[in-house]
Amino acid sequence: MQIDNSKPLIITGNSLGGSVATLFTISLLEKFNFSNTKRPLCITFGSPLIGDEGLQETISKYAAWNSCFLHVVSDQDPVPKVLINGYKPFGTFLLCSELGCSCLEDPQTILELLMAAYIGSPENQDPHKIFESYGTFVEHLNRKVLCKDTTDHESSIDWTTTPLRAGIITKLAAIGLVRSQPLQNVDINIIIAKTEKGEKKMAILNKQAFDPTRGLNEIKVYMAYLEQYKKLSKDRGIGYYDRYKLENRIGMTTTDMDLLKFKKSLTCYWEEMVDQAEKRPQTVGHSLRTRSLFGGTNYRRMIEPLDIAEYYNKGLKDYINNGRSKQYIQLEQWLKETEKPSSIPNELKKQNVVSSLTEDSCFWAHVEEALISCKLLSSEESSDEEKDSAKKELVEFEKYVFDLMKNYAVSSEIFLPGSSFMKWWGEYREITGASYSSSLTNLLKNDNNYKAYANGSLEFPLNFV
Incomplete structure (x- = not known):
């Protein structure tokens, strides 16, 4: 099976069909490398939750995967709340009512709102009418870019309300949870407080999850040591590649133990950096910030020759096809996507x-x-x-x-x-x-x-x- 990159791949399904669409999309993400092609988009309508906390954590860890799922849920649809106990949501949820729609990503907040939204919903709904309502929601979304806030929740917001809390109240109002008549067994203030807490936690996690510049200054110190090693090797008339190859063959001396330590630290850092960058949804050529990509390019050009020396010291052949590490390949690919080649x-x-490093790290x-x-x-x-x-x-x-x-x-x-x-x-x-x-x-x-x-x-x- 081949993926046509010229057209977007959209997988969709309603109710239990949405569960099948979700599982099929997960199988595609597991089998195919979408780093250089468009990722599939799975859109479900009124689909029940699938998977436990383990599956939710695994997919949420890979932000690029998590962004492939959009679940549209009506406040009148009973199916999405069938499997709430023990099941965890992942992806983005678009909760809809006749008043409007709210977009949510925090799993715990989604669970809370799914439960709250359906407490006051009527039972024994006609499934065909519910399915037709999704078409109405999509129509409204297609027609309206800006939605006027016509819901009755002014009493919940005053001049002391923080922007975050005001936004949450507006979101809840759009799915019918903030009304002039309170819902039975639903304390809206508790819902608002829990949602606010979840949003803050989500913001902190997103900020901490991927910061390409974190640790970059420490990495510069390691690179400076390698630069010094390179300079001293040149003074010996041998070059740092051949010096390292010789020392690696006969066994490193005590004075060169720091070199191995710094080399390992640099590799661990950039392996993690590349792994994290791949997990996040990015436009082509922007997987790493400019500063980080510059640092990654210097790392690749300085350190990969040392890996090549170790490889051929073992009597092996064809390093480029058989021995090259993933981080080198990906860093080089990202550089090609951002750099304009010049023949002059x-x-x-x-x-x-x-004093420069050879541009092709596989030289x-x-x-x-x-x-x-x-x-x-x-x-x-x-x-x-x-x-x-x-x-x-x-x-x-x-x-x-x-x-x-x-x-x-x-x-x-x-x-x-x-x-x-x-x-x-x-x-x-x-x-x-x-x-x-x-x-x-x-x-x-x-x-x-x-x-x-x-x-x-x-x-x-x-x-x-």
């Missing part, structure tokens, strides 16, 4: 290339795969088919590196003597021979180009040949 490097990138995985291809070409045990494939991959790698260099998108540290990239270049130069010529190899054969690139003054041919 700006002057600032040229000036900062000596070193490409280098490792290129080294593997060189081994295949050099090995007498490789078949002709394997050698042909390796040649094609190496030409693609050449073009990939040339495009990065042309856009000043790769750090000048790749030209350090102890770099894995320079190791690849030495092996590749020996394999291809002095007569081989291409845009990249012609640049790499001249050592002066390394300094020119670091200074931002290297001139590139227009196209790769």
Whole structure:
């Protein structure tokens, strides 16, 4: 089954059919990844509650899932109150009466109002008439953007009433709970107080649930340590990727234990950040605030090379398809959705290339795969088919590196003597021979180009040949 992203997917049902629609929508959310496609919208009319507190908490925890459910309930419909004991609501509820409608999200408040709204409703209602009333509600909603408050609840509001309480009273009036004649066994003041308490609790939880900037200053301290590690590695002529790869292979020294601790803390932070951002309903490209996305991009470009080093130290292959963590993939995707690609490097990138991080955080995985291809070409045990494939991959790698260099998108540290990239270049130069010529190899054969690139003054041919 495939989801057509060109049209909105709306699942709907009335009464027990609404329960089926809800369960079907939950199954869709479980089976399909809607991070890059439109999520389904489930609209039910007079549906009974389904699921216990466990299901309600699970779905409410994922705000993106919770936002997929809209339950329309009439004050004359007895079905939604059939399964109230032991069952918990989730999603958004639109409670309707002949006076108007109120929109609610707090589960406990919804339960309280469902009970209160139906205490005074007549029994033995004609189900067909109730079903027709939902059409009337939808018609009214479609016609009216602004609704004049015509309900009789002025006595409940005076100049001392807070805006929150006044709004709650207006909501309750719209579903017939604030009337000149009190409902039997219903204390409206208790209802108002409970609703106000629930609204405040909901606001606090929403505020606390996802704050992308919380902890960002502490994370900056960890990143500063990594920057220092990177600088000291460069002074050794090896680069931080290859230094970490070597130290990881032989076992970290005591002085580098902080590096592992900070690396782990950074990863835990951004794993949680990405997970929380995915749970919230967001427009494409706005899953993280700009400040957080900038921090996430720096984290990805600094830390992912270290994960790549660990991966290839284990003798594994094809990191990009088999070893890449979810947070790196998602952070890169969000950056692509917000960043406008440019084929021409700006002057600032040229000036900062000596200290900048490589834009493609998988660069070193490409280098490792290129080294593997060189081994295949050099090995007498490789078949002709394997050698042909390796040649094609190496030409693609050449073009990939040339495009990065042309856009000043790769750090000048790749030209350090102890770099894995320079190791690849030495092996590749020996394999291809002095007569081989291409845009990249012609640049790499001249050592002066390394300094020119670091200074931002290297001139590139227009196209790769």
